[in-house]
Each structure stands twice: as C-alpha cells, then as structure tokens.
Amino acid sequence: MTSQLDCQYWNNRYRNADTGWDIGYAAPPLTSYFDQLTDKNKRILIPGCGNGYEVAYLLENGFQNITVIDIAPALTEMLSQKFAPHAGKELTIYTGDFFEHSGVYDLIIEQTFFCALNPTLRSCYVEKMHELLSPGGKLVGLLFNRDFQGGPPFGGSREEYEPLFSQKFSKGSMEPCYNSIPPRRDAELFIQMEK
Ligand SMILES: C[S@@+](CC[C@H](N)C(=O)[O-])C[C@H]1O[C@@H](n2cnc3c(N)ncnc32)[C@H](O)[C@@H]1O
Incomplete structure (x- = not known):
C-alpha cells in the first residue's frame, strides 16, 4: 500500500494525469438523486471532489450553495478556472484536508473519496461526516x-460498513446500487445516512 496518501501524492496523480477513477461525467446514481431534490438552497459539500462533474451538474440545475474541498492544489487551481463564473458565488472551493475542514452542511456527497483514504481513517471519516452535517442533514x-x-x-463490503456508520448514524440505508456506470455494476452500494 502507498504509505503517504498526502497532498503530494494526490497532486502528483493529477499532474501526471494518473486519474483512473475519473469517469468523465456526473455519475448517474448521483444525478438521479439530485433530480429529486427540490430545495436548491441546500448547503452541499463534495469532499475529494475530483474534476467536479457533479458540481457542473448541480450548477446547471440551479443549486445555489455548493462547497468543494480537495487536498490537491493542482486540481483546485484547475477547478477555480473551470468554474470561475461561479466561484465565490454559488460555489466555494477549498484546497485542504477534509479532516481539518469546518462548516455545516445539509448534504454531503460521497463518490470515490472514502475508498481513496487509508482504511485506518474510516472511523474518523464517519465522525467527521457526522460533525459537518446539520441536524437532519444527509451523507449520500x-x-x-x-x-x-x-x-x-480500498474496497470493502456492506458487512464492514454497516457497523462503522452505525457508530454515529442511527438512521440510514445502504443498498446495492441499481444504476451504477457499467464498469462498477454490481460493485457499488448507494448510501444515505441521516444525522
Ligand atoms: C479517487 S479520487 C476521486 C475524485 C472524485 N470524487 C471522482 O470520483 O472523480 C480521490 C480524491 O480525494 C482527494 N483527497 C484525498 N485525500 C483527501 C483529504 N484528506 N482531504 C481532501 N481531499 C482528499 C484527492 O485529491 C482526489 O481528488
């Protein structure tokens, strides 16, 4: 295993275009979820946001309060240019470590961020997500x-994740995802955890 999954590691992955996780468009399970949200003022956080396809989708669909945080400055510099008309308005872009971030969000979006972290951080991830959510807020x-x-x-299974998330979240669901992209078919869970 790579020992240091730090800022330099992720920055180099972007600088070297070594981004095998990047599907090139907003993931259908997430866009389907966004499509049924009616409150466009929800405070939405996307940690470890990557190239921001979900951000573009949210902006196109009128969401007004989006925040992203990513540890790789090479990426966030690119995002600042890509989303220049929205940066500082509907979109706030932070460069930094998710675990040091503070804020309050109604909705936090997960996609290939959890699996990018050293598995020793999984309990901290659950605690931090819970901390950042408003009462009734959701990690989806x-x-x-x-x-x-x-x-x-780093992968895992529902059997591993359920006890992990139930340490902080008493309400939620974790189901096989029915509309994953083809390379991830039958290999994803769609989660909704409510604070
Ligand atoms: C596997 S990539 C996934 C990117 C994006 N979610 C996607 O699906 O395309 C993981 C992302 O998490 C970021 N990252 C890793 N550790 C982080 C941390 N502690 N805080 C914030 N971002 C982090 C990386 O820079 C990278 O952009």
Whole structure:
C-alpha cells in the first residue's frame, strides 16, 4: 500500500494525469438523486471532489450553495478556472484536508473519496461526516462493495460498513446500487445516512 496518501501524492496523480477513477461525467446514481431534490438552497459539500462533474451538474440545475474541498492544489487551481463564473458565488472551493475542514452542511456527497483514504481513517471519516452535517442533514453517495488488490482504491463490503456508520448514524440505508456506470455494476452500494 502507498504509505503517504498526502497532498503530494494526490497532486502528483493529477499532474501526471494518473486519474483512473475519473469517469468523465456526473455519475448517474448521483444525478438521479439530485433530480429529486427540490430545495436548491441546500448547503452541499463534495469532499475529494475530483474534476467536479457533479458540481457542473448541480450548477446547471440551479443549486445555489455548493462547497468543494480537495487536498490537491493542482486540481483546485484547475477547478477555480473551470468554474470561475461561479466561484465565490454559488460555489466555494477549498484546497485542504477534509479532516481539518469546518462548516455545516445539509448534504454531503460521497463518490470515490472514502475508498481513496487509508482504511485506518474510516472511523474518523464517519465522525467527521457526522460533525459537518446539520441536524437532519444527509451523507449520500456511493461506496464500493468489492475488494481491490493494494490500493487506493480500498474496497470493502456492506458487512464492514454497516457497523462503522452505525457508530454515529442511527438512521440510514445502504443498498446495492441499481444504476451504477457499467464498469462498477454490481460493485457499488448507494448510501444515505441521516444525522
Ligand atoms: C479517487 S479520487 C476521486 C475524485 C472524485 N470524487 C471522482 O470520483 O472523480 C480521490 C480524491 O480525494 C482527494 N483527497 C484525498 N485525500 C483527501 C483529504 N484528506 N482531504 C481532501 N481531499 C482528499 C484527492 O485529491 C482526489 O481528488
């Protein structure tokens, strides 16, 4: 396993265009979820946001309060240019470590961020997500339901995740995802955890 999954590691992955996780468009399970939201003022956070396809989708659909945080400055510099008309308005872009972020959000979106972290951080991830959510706020997104050799990504299973998330979240669901992209078919769980 790569020992230091730090800022330099992720920055180099972007600088070297070594971004095998990047699907090139907003993931259908997430866009379907966004499509049924009526409150466009929800405070939405996307940690480890990558190239921001979900951000573009949210902006196109009128969402007014989106925040992203990513540890790789090479990426966030690119995002600042890509989303220049929205930055500082509907969209706030932070460069930094999710675990040091503070704020309050109604909705936090997960996609290949959990699996990018060293598995020793999983309890901290759950605690931090819970801390960042408003009462009634939700963590929604996708977790891999399969193993990988080495990592990142680091996989797992519903059997592992349920006790982990139930440490902080008493309400929620974790179901096989029915509309994953083809390479991830039958290998993802769609999660909704409510604070
Ligand atoms: C596997 S990529 C996924 C990117 C995006 N979610 C996607 O699906 O395309 C993981 C992302 O998390 C970011 N990241 C890793 N550790 C982080 C941390 N501690 N805080 C914030 N971002 C982090 C990386 O820079 C990278 O952009």
